[in-house]
Amino acid sequence: MTKFTHKDIPNSAGVGLKAQHYKNILDEKPPLGWFEVHPENYMGAGGPPHQYLTAIRELYPLSLHGVGMSLGSPVERLNPEHLARFKALVERYEPGLISEHLAWSTHEGVFYNDLLPLPYTDETLNHLVNHVNEMQDYMGRQVLIENPSVYLAYDDSPYAETEFLRQLAKKTGCGLLLDVNNIFVSASNQGYDPYDYLAAFPVECVGEIHLGGHVVEKVEEDDKSISEILIDAHSTAVVDDVWGIYNKLIGMIGAKPSLMEWDGDIPEWKILYDEAQTADGYLAKLDVKVTA
């Protein structure tokens, strides 16, 4: 399988591949730049997941976006079995990009299946640097690291997230995956301006953008006032505020691979495809502006 090399993820919209859409994609072969999967769903020996992914990989470039490496764990070394499983998929599918998260999900052998928050300190930076280096050395290539959506921060966290990621990229040579919905969710939950975050972000390191939806929940605070929590559920369409951040970002850095993520309440294929078309629409307007 050498049809696409790792240079081949285009600076256009891609879609997070869901099992519900395998047949639509193979039947319709829609014009679309690329697909992304969570490698953890393809770590079985065989079966329909591999059969479909192989067929789709013949038609489109692919990105592997890990959710289980737990780079933010306070351990000496990453899980060697998980590294080996991940690398086997890199060798099998020759993805154009591979990525992971600024988060942790495993502690003392238990996998929590969520991207849990870290304090941003010298100690945690040192761990992240070691773990990103270990993963990149093992894979033999660059990994992109994604900014998290957070609901709580740590009191003792001297680095701003943007500065933490800048240092991480500088010390490891990793790229960054900037999720613009996560910027919006975290900014709202933490009470800062998403455009300030964007202005401080090391955008020169961004190799991929994520777009997704969130849900809003009401919460009664300790003083009885009502406020909102934004939850990064990936179960709805992208909201206008997030498109706004996206448009600003691509205005700063130009077109980049832009992924539409939809992981819960998964809609019919056409709705997801139309969302990707919207992203391509923003990128097309950018081209016009650049040429003009």
Added chain:
Amino acid sequence: MEDFAILHQKFTEALLKPQHEVPEGLIAVKAPNIGRRFDVYRNNVMASLVDALKANFPIVSALVGDDFFSGLAVAYISDNPPVIPMLFKYGVEFPAFIAEYPSGASLPYLSDVARLENHWRAAYHAEEKQSIDITAVQKFSPEDQMNLVFEIHPSASILKSGWPIYSIWQGHESGDMGQINLETSENVVICRPQVNVMLASLNEDACVFFRQIMNGQTLGEAYGAAAEKNEEFDLSYSFGQLFAMGLVTGLSVKN
């Protein structure tokens, strides 16, 4: 600040066990309800793992309904959280847990249905291998045929049950659970030769025959054992079924 590892320890204790207090040192915006925000993480973890179990055990879930299943799943997750980041493998101990679950007694077959779903999923994700056709047997002389031993497909397994698990599976597939006689017991053979996982029910003598073949006994030995169980054992039917299910990937003669 506290040691990084201690912080993760306190965070995870509070995640799965709501009686543990939210760890100190977490902040949000002004006048924050920290507990409610920590609950987002608790809910994300628990809801995603309940969903993972529901995806892995769709028949158990359909049999008991969403509310009962959620209670069962939450109890299981608290005692047996996943240990590897591959959720399609999660739930190996779920059948045993169901068997011990206090209010599960009204559905005594539920544990075996969960076992069947574990076998189904193992077959679904098993290694690929090409099955061979029954005509391959003709290459061997009649004397050699009784000494044949069989290479078995990596996805193949047998499940014995005291409950009508094949009928329950079939009822779920067809959407008609109406006619299942719970007084019967069924054994099932499971295999995925290509895309679809195939199931067939085996009566007691056929089950003995399949077991022997899958354990590496010769055709003659397997036939003998099955005929001992039932002297009217239908060899040609079971032999055909072995190949029709795609169980056989190679043949050789045992000297």
